[in-house]
Amino acid sequence: MNVRVHETEVLIIGAGATGSGIMRDLALRGIHCLLIDRRDLNAGASGGNHGLLHSGGRYATADAETAAECRREGEILKRLAPECIDDCGGLFVAVEGDDPDFAARFPEHCRVAGIPCEALTPAEAREREPALPETVFAAYTVPDATIDPFRIVLENVGQAQQANGSRYLPHTGVEGFDIEDGEIVRTRCRDHRCGDPVEIRARQVVNASGAWAEKVARLAGCTDVTLLCSKGTLLISNARVTNGVVNRLRPPDDGDILVPGGTVSLLGTSSVTVEDPDDIRPTIAEVDRILAEGAAMLPILNETRFVRAFSGVRPLLRAPGSESDGRKANRGFALFDHEDQGLTNFVTVAGGKFTTFRLMAEKAGDLVARRLGNSEPCKTALVPLPSGDALRWTDPGAAARDWYRRADPTDMILCECEMVARSAVDTILAEAPGAEDHMSLRAIALRSRIGKGACQGAFCALRVMAHLYDRGVYDGPDGLRQARDFVEGRFRGVRPVLWGAQMPQAELAEILHCGLAGMDLAAAEDEGRTG
Amino acid sequence: MKRRSRRIDTDLAVIGTGIAGFAASLFACRRGLEVAQFGHSGAMAYTTGYLDLLGVQDGRVLDDPWDGLGALRRETPEHPLARLPDETIRTAFGLFTEALTEMGLGYTAPGERNLRALLPNGLVKSTLSVPQTMLPGCEALAQRARTLVLDFDGLQGFSARAFEANLAERWPGLSSARLTFPGMEDRQVFPEVMARALETRQTREALVDLIRPQLDGAEYVGLPAILGMQAPDRIRTEMEAALGATLFEIPTIPPAVPGIRLREGFERTMPERGVTLDPVLKVSRVRFGAAGATLTLHGAMEDIEVEARAVLLATGRFLSGGLRADRTQVSETLLGLPIRQTESRNDWYRKDYFDPAGHPVNRLGIEVDASFRPVDAAGDPVQDTLFSAGAILAHQDWVRQRCGAGLAIASAYAAVDSAAAHLTPEGQPPDRSVRSDR
Ligand SMILES: Cc1cc2nc3c(=O)[nH]c(=O)nc-3n(C[C@H](O)[C@H](O)[C@H](O)COP(=O)(O)OP(=O)(O)OC[C@H]3O[C@@H](n4cnc5c(N)ncnc54)[C@H](O)[C@@H]3O)c2cc1C
Ligand SMILES: Cc1cc2nc3c(=O)[nH]c(=O)nc-3n(C[C@H](O)[C@H](O)[C@H](O)COP(=O)(O)OP(=O)(O)OC[C@H]3O[C@@H](n4cnc5c(N)ncnc54)[C@H](O)[C@@H]3O)c2cc1C
Numbered sequence: 012m013n014v015r016v017h018e019t020e021v022l023i024i025g026a027g028a029t030g031s032g033i034m035r036d037l038a039l040r041g042i043h044c045l046l047i048d049r050r051d052l053n054a055g056a057s058g059g060n061h062g063l064l065h066s067g068g069r070y071a072t073a074d075a076e077t078a079a080e081c082r083r084e085g086e087i088l089k090r091l092a093p094e095c096i097d098d099c100g101g102l103f104v105a106v107e108g109d110d111p112d113f114a115a116r117f118p119e120h121c122r123v124a125g126i127p128c129e130a131l132t133p134a135e136a137r138e139r140e141p142a143l144p145e146t147v148f149a150a151y152t153v154p155d156a157t158i159d160p161f162r163i164v165l166e167n168v169g170q171a172q173q174a175n176g177s178r179y180l181p182h183t184g185v186e187g188f189d190i191e192d193g194e195i196v197r198t199r200c201r202d203h204r205c206g207d208p209v210e211i212r213a214r215q216v217v218n219a220s221g222a223w224a225e226k227v228a229r230l231a232g233c234t235d236v237t238l239l240c241s242k243g244t245l246l247i248s249n250a251r252v253t254n255g256v257v258n259r260l261r262p263p264d265d266g267d268i269l270v271p272g273g274t275v276s277l278l279g280t281s282s283v284t285v286e287d288p289d290d291i292r293p294t295i296a297e298v299d300r301i302l303a304e305g306a307a308m309l310p311i312l313n314e315t316r317f318v319r320a321f322s323g324v325r326p327l328l329r330a331p332g333s334e335s336d337g338r339k340a341n342r343g344f345a346l347f348d349h350e351d352q353g354l355t356n357f358v359t360v361a362g363g364k365f366t367t368f369r370l371m372a373e374k375a376g377d378l379v380a381r382r383l384g385n386s387e388p389c390k391t392a393l394v395p396l397p398s399g400d401a402l403r404w405t406d407p408g409a410a411a412r413d414w415y416r417r418a419d420p421t422d423m424i425l426c427e428c429e430m431v432a433r434s435a436v437d438t439i440l441a442e443a444p445g446a447e448d449h450m451s452l453r454a455i456a457l458r459s460r461i462g463k464g465a466c467q468g469a470f471c472a473l474r475v476m477a478h479l480y481d482r483g484v485y486d487g488p489d490g491l492r493q494a495r496d497f498v499e500g501r502f503r504g505v506r507p508v509l510w511g512a513q514m515p516q517a518e519l520a521e522i523l524h525c526g527l528a529g530m531d532l533a534a535a536e537d538e539g540r541t542g
Numbered sequence: 543m544k545r546r547s548r549r550i551d552t553d554l555a556v557i558g559t560g561i562a563g564f565a566a567s568l569f570a571c572r573r574g575l576e577v578a579q580f581g582h583s584g585a586m587a588y589t590t591g592y593l594d595l596l597g598v599q600d601g602r603v604l605d606d607p608w609d610g611l612g613a614l615r616r617e618t619p620e621h622p623l624a625r626l627p628d629e630t631i632r633t634a635f636g637l638f639t640e641a642l643t644e645m646g647l648g649y650t651a652p653g654e655r656n657l658r659a660l661l662p663n664g665l666v667k668s669t670l671s672v673p674q675t676m677l678p679g680c681e682a683l684a685q686r687a688r689t690l691v692l693d694f695d696g697l698q699g700f701s702a703r704a705f706e707a708n709l710a711e712r713w714p715g716l717s718s719a720r721l722t723f724p725g726m727e728d729r730q731v732f733p734e735v736m737a738r739a740l741e742t743r744q745t746r747e748a749l750v751d752l753i754r755p756q757l758d759g760a761e762y763v764g765l766p767a768i769l770g771m772q773a774p775d776r777i778r779t780e781m782e783a784a785l786g787a788t789l790f791e792i793p794t795i796p797p798a799v800p801g802i803r804l805r806e807g808f809e810r811t812m813p814e815r816g817v818t819l820d821p822v823l824k825v826s827r828v829r830f831g832a833a834g835a836t837l838t839l840h841g842a843m844e845d846i847e848v849e850a851r852a853v854l855l856a857t858g859r860f861l862s863g864g865l866r867a868d869r870t871q872v873s874e875t876l877l878g879l880p881i882r883q884t885e886s887r888n889d890w891y892r893k894d895y896f897d898p899a900g901h902p903v904n905r906l907g908i909e910v911d912a913s914f915r916p917v918d919a920a921g922d923p924v925q926d927t928l929f930s931a932g933a934i935l936a937h938q939d940w941v942r943q944r945c946g947a948g949l950a951i952a953s954a955y956a957a958v959d960s961a962a963a964h965l966t967p968e969g970q971p972p973d974r975s976v977r978s979d980r
Contacts (some may be wrong), residue, residue: 033733055742224933295888299869423698423730433698459564473699473795476663480704488708490661495896502895509891509903514860516866521904522861524895525592534896535601 012335015202015209016150018372019045019178022198022213025220027057027538028160028365031167032372032391033217033379034179038171039394040380040387045177045211049203049502051454052164052269052445055221057287057365061245061279062160063256063270064088064096065366067262068103072113073102077343078124081366082154088369089156092223092396094403095163099271101155101256104136106308107146109261114149117260119155128153140253142311157270160365165458166396168444173397181445181454183209188216188231194356195231198524204449205223215379216360222324228359233352234241235361240286243428244293245511246301246508249316251464252276254319259308264306265297266304268310273407277306278312285324293320298507318465319504328362334527344371348378356382401443404435404459425478426471428464433478440482447491449484452476454499468501469520473528488522491536495530546844550818554579554847555837557828557865558856558875559821560586562932562950564808566854568641569634569958571815575965578818578848580825580839585862586808590667590793591676591767591800593951594853595652596623596636597668597944601898604668607656607753607948610854620937622953623910623945634955635948639671645807648674648775658683660792662700662766664708668944673723675767675774678790680761683688688715690760692753694732695722700766720757723750725971736768737799740777750784758789767799770852771806817923820846824863828853828877830925842868852961855879855908855955856917856932864934865907871964872906874934879916879924900942907936913960916951926964929957 021037021099023030026048029535033044048054062171063069064085067078089096099386105114121128129152136150137143143150180205189197195216200209218236220227228236251271259267265281281297299322306312321518323526328373344363359377373389380387403409411430414422422432440450443458454462462468476494485493509517525531550912556566561583570577587977596607604610615624623631632652639649649671650657656668671960672680682689693702708717723731724745739745753763769791779876782789793800813820822843827838837848842885852943857864857876866875867890871883883892883906890903908916908930915923916930931953933940941947 022920295886420729421696423696425698470699470795473663475702477699477704480701480707483703485704487710490704491665491708499895506891506893510867510887512870514865515863518859518861518904521901522588522941523795526667526944527795527948528814529661529663529667530665530897531896532598532603533602533665535898 013207015207016212017045017180017209018212018384019043020213021045021215022047022211022215023217023219025055025218025223026052026164026168026179027055027219028164028220028368029057029221029360029363029371030217030219031164032368033219033360033375034171034177036372036376036389036391037368037379038174038177039390040376041175042376042380042384042385043175043381045213046168046169046171046179047183047185047211048181048457051077051181051457052163052168053457055223055398056323056325057160057164057221059245059321060160060365061268061270061277062272063268064156064158064159064365065364066153066155067124067126068101068155068269069258070120071124072117072262073125074343075120075124075303079372080343081364082124082126084152084367084370085156086144087392088158088366091392091394092163092166094398095159095166095396095505096156097271097273098156101137101139101153101258102131103151103258103260104147104308105149105260106144107148108307109259111148111211113262114260117151120137121151125151130480131278132184141259142253142255142309144310149260151260152415156255157272157274158365159406160404161457163396165402166398167443168401169399170397171246179445181447185227186228187439190231190354195354199411205271208320215356215358215380215382217375218357219375221361222326224326224361228347228349231349231354231357232358233347233354233357235347235349235352236361237329238361239284239327239329240288241292241327242283242285242322243280243325245277245323246280246298246317247319247321248276249318250275252311252315257309264304266301267308269305269309278302279351288324291322291324292503293322293507295507298320314532317508318467318513319501320507321504322503326361342464346374346378377407400512401438401441401446401458404431407460407463410435426461426464427473428466428471429460431459431461431471436461436478437474437482440484449489451493453500454478456497462497462501466516467520468498469523472498473523491528491530491533495534498524498530544664548844548846549763550846550848552576552818552848553959554578554852554854555580555835555850556854557581557825557837558862558932559808560856560858560950561931561947562856562858562954565634565638565929565951565954566856566958567812567957568815569588570962571817572637573958573962575962577816577851579812579835580820580823583821586805587798588802589674589798589801589803590798592669592793593635593671593947594641594728595631595656595670595948596945597656598749598942604821605655608654608672611861620935620940622910622935623949626952626956627698630956631948634952635670635728635934637955638951642804642807643809645811647776647803647807648849648875650674650677650772660764661790662705662794662842664705670948671790673774675778675791676793678762678788679764679792680834682764682788682790683713686713686715687762688760689717689747689762689764690756690758690766691712691716691718692756693718693720693766694731694736695720696726696729697733698730698767705792717758717760719856721752721756724752733766733768733794733799734797736800737771739769740770741772746777746781747784750781753785757785757787759866761906762790764787764790764792766794771799773804774803830927834927835925845883851927851965852927853952854951854957854961855928855930855933858883859907872903874908877924880918881906881907900939903943904935904939908935914957915960929961931957
């Protein structure tokens, strides 16, 4: 068997916000890391979240500490990565039927957590957000913002690669650890694309695998990490619905936050405790419930066109009462040094929020650096993030602006909904973090807006695939398989929002994927072949 | 400006300008009926150009579609194609391809077996009839002949290299090359624009000059479908003579030339056959009375009222606007015809996109009786004078079964048959073949 071996100072497991944040943190201290993910960047919660850079308002009532943490971290990220952030501001609004006492206490809770909060009259609120209904009776502004979770993670990795040659390896999953004398000497992994075993030797191992952190810790014999997996579902609209973030001013429940994301809006979320963080998908029942709740706050959502839904799993720290209701779980994070479990070079960091990933990375980085005898201080609160050419294609609207600005007649558009040009795909192929020889359509889509517009991959899957053959990325049927994989994956999220204007899109997509590209028959044939 | 209003009297009003609608008008003309047809023929430009009868049955690719129809009759007798005898289907299909050929778009006559026709990514499709411009591709594949496939700088979604990569193992004599289309350097190029450019002799000659040095002994040369708009067969013959190799076209991502040819062909020739045609106008309302129906249409400058003795509804599915879905149900848009629903939206789509069973929503549609008249929940015709054909019909999944054109053509034929029988009960159609005043 052909075992590939990698060596590094620190192995980081899980390429979400936390893992990539730790990579950046350590690389800026001069420590070499290898970041791995069994799938790819943001395959977990970091790619399946609301994109809300919390002001802390959401937690002000129940958890002042988390709220204050969110506020501080939000301020840092706004300063260091403005290109990833839309500082659009947010409102908390109560509508007829909501508890007036809960609403009335909100400003005081914000004051305690240090969150700037200003009361608006219903008329002022509706002037700011014309989509709000007449039934609004209380409204407060907070400094909520939105963050492009893909771009900032790409930037984390990009900066670490640049700083000291730290590396990122996709589709490499941890399967076990070899432990000798209280140390992990080898991490046994598998390359999920070709099935080959991969072995990694590192002085320190960091487990940043989000909702999977408990599983991964157990592989190392550690029983101290106990998580609650809370699935949340979100809906993506075809166009931006509100100017800023709109939160429902009530105890957290389904469908009470609408977050703009560039040219679209995201409505969510639900919270369902699940046993297993794998193979989750949004359901029709969830979508209908989120929509019904959301429409109570913003009736316009009843007429809004939604193009997709998706789900993520929150890694929450267990707390009393949290088994039945994930929303009661602690939103803070924890660092496990596993020393009482008999290990001296293993760290797990779990829980928290996207908003607080930098802080989580700092804490983990401090511990790992100390263990390695590195005395460099954490620099992540001071050094701005880079915004390189291969990192910027996840921003809705960026590709279109770029294309119009350059006005190059030879640069054709491969994805018409999102205006992603051939040159953008080429840049990603050449230099995006995790770019590799046989980059899949899924991997390119993750690093751009391909497949994310109204057609949800009906045309662009075929066009990008043709282009990848032209570029020599594929030279056999593998490309067709990858395209199929991609559209199959998109369908999971498309299925629950199929009604109205998305029905013709779905019909056309199926005609093209089956009638013109023969994907259904190829799929059946492949399955027959593998038994 | 003041809006004008206009009245049209006709035997049959055909609503829809897809394949089903045009086939219906064609068959109705043959029967001597007066026809007025309306719709928006946009979706037609999306077809590959292949005319399928039945390419897949139970997830199995069919060589013999007639055999497949036998199985269909046993397994899903409510399928619109299963309700028609082979003879009817064969006749309808044959008349349709003949009409296309008369239009200047040569099509192969429907045979006993399906053809193995090429798809743009190098896969193949089982279909019954193909444009003559595409037939040599089937032959080249069958013989594994020495073949060169070309694509063009700036053409998106069609890669000769992908085509070659996916067939190379089975077809060693295949090679690929990329050309710059004459006069279209350094820019994005579109099949429709290239096809129109090839209508001029100089462009054809220039293209042949570019292909010739690439030939290297190839007997066949495959191109994306761009060989002219109105007379592709003539253009192909002429270029073949100049090149000394057999040319064939390969379908492309829509909007594609073979579909535009069909659309333009029908829009040009149906009025010549006596059909009152408006291919860019939707019907807004239909009211049924004792003697037929009144259709209301609102054009840009005028309102039209059509008095029709019978109506044929061929408005297609979601893409064409014949059906609509909200969060709880699927409905028919023009007449609110009853549709048997699934239990909930959860049953519309299966969990896996490529589930070989297909998605149940694709089989929802209009239920018809043996005369292709839409029926109510009790199974009785909604109107004596209303008939329906094409993709809007229930109990078929034309995309997965590869039966789109066959379904449209055969059901149109049957529906027109019934309409004609209703309009001329004595069996003798009125002779209108000599009317020259329109
Ligand atoms: C629906 C929803 C909405 C949310 N909204 C917000 C919000 O608006 N604002 C906010 O601040 N936070 C939000 N959060 C929380 C936030 O998304 C998460 O806390 C954060 O993304 C967690 O990041 P992470 O890197 O720790 O974990 P993840 O992003 O889950 O990363 C873990 C990674 O580990 C990988 N992995 C797992 N097992 C293995 C293995 N064996 N080997 C190798 N790799 C492995 C996975 O593939 C995954 O990529 C939301 C969460 C959800 C679910
Ligand atoms: C992308 C694509 C690829 C295809 N590829 C193939 C192929 O490879 N092989 C094959 O055999 N067939 C193919 N087909 C064609 C397919 O056979 C036909 O689309 C199908 O049979 C349905 O035909 P139809 O005429 O019933 O409906 P449609 O083609 O959908 O036509 C419906 C018509 O009704 C009109 N309409 C709707 N509402 C109104 C109204 N209120 N008033 C007036 N008009 C109205 C629409 O404008 C449209 O003209 C393809 C179709 C598409 C869209």
